[in-house]
Amino acid sequence: MAMDIVNPAIAKYLDDLLPAREPWFLEMEKMAEKNNFPAVGPQVGMLLEILARAIAARRIMELGSGFGYSGLWFARALPEDGFLLLSDFAEENRRRAEENFKKAGKSGIMEFRVGDALELLKQEKGPYDLIFNDIEKEFYPQVIDPAYRLLRKGGLFITDNTLWYGRVTAGQATLDKNAAFIREFNTRLMAHKGFLTVIIPLRDGVSVSIKYQ
Ligand SMILES: C[S@@+](CC[C@H](N)C(=O)[O-])C[C@H]1O[C@@H](n2cnc3c(N)ncnc32)[C@H](O)[C@@H]1O
Known part of the structure; x- marks a missing residue:
């Protein structure tokens, strides 16, 4: 059963505190x-x-970019000669993301690849300063090792939905398929010798790992 990770009153309070955002975000x-x-x-x-x-990232890779929303937050942090590689299965998302980046005046730093992000991870040459993972949850366990390989030392590996509506806490009998994959991912990521990881219980849970050795 789904549960609120952040108490709804706290979530609303945090939303109300947010500063104004540019129209394309809204x-x-x-x-x-x-x-x-x-x-x-x-x-x-x-x-x-x-x-x-915080890490003065210059090269960022996103796995599962949708229409570019999370990507545009990264774009705000990148310098003018930075590089942001976006990816998604859907051609329609590429078109929309490119439109959204144009509105935000950030087209110059982005490239969008249509296809399987896992393949992209295997093919790409690093190093990257930051890799953001937001693909289908069943693929999460397969992302850890290639992401580690592509990151520079001191780089960050960030993954969304790592608490999966609280379903990661379910007993074996009621564990859904995605929750099981995410649990496997969290356990392996926490145990990884080269990453130091914390899961932040913000929204649906965000894991932040630093490649420290
Ligand atoms: C949760 S949404 C991404 C949302 C986006 N990160 C944001 O916050 O704006 C996940 C996206 O990943 C794409 N996706 C899922 N698995 C993928 C894979 N293996 N390779 C490429 N794209 C994938 C889906 O098409 C979907 O658009």
């Missing part, structure tokens, strides 16, 4: 709500921007 948030599309939302978006700024 449009994309409306679009996500209308189509029931799971974009990260402004609180996690802000966290992504802060983390990218």
Whole structure:
């Protein structure tokens, strides 16, 4: 059964505290709500921007970009000669993301690849400063090792939905398929010798790992 990870009153309080956002963010948030599309939302978006700024990221890769909402938060953190590689299965998402980046004046730093993000991970040459993972949950366990390989030391590996509506806490009998994959992912990520990881219980849970050795 789904549960609120953040108490709804706290979630509302945090939303009310958010500073004003540019119109393209608001449009994309409306679009996500209308189509029931799971974009990260402004609180996690802000966290992504802060983390990218904190490590002065210049090269960022996103796995599962949708129409570019989380990507645009990263774009805010990148310098003009930075690079943001977005990816998604859907050609339609590429078109929409490119439109949204154009509105935000950020087209110059982004490239969008249509296809399987797992293949992209295998083919890409690093190093990247930050990799953001938001693909189908069943693939999460397969992302850890290639992401580690592509990151520079001190780089961040960030993954959304790592508490999966609280379903990761279910007993074996009621554990859904995605929750089982996410549990496997969390356990392996926490045990990984080269990553130091914390799961932040913001929205649906965000894991933040630093490649420290
Ligand atoms: C949760 S949504 C991404 C939301 C986006 N990160 C945001 O916050 O705006 C997941 C997206 O990943 C894409 N996706 C899922 N599995 C994928 C895979 N293996 N390779 C490429 N794209 C994938 C889906 O098509 C979907 O658009």
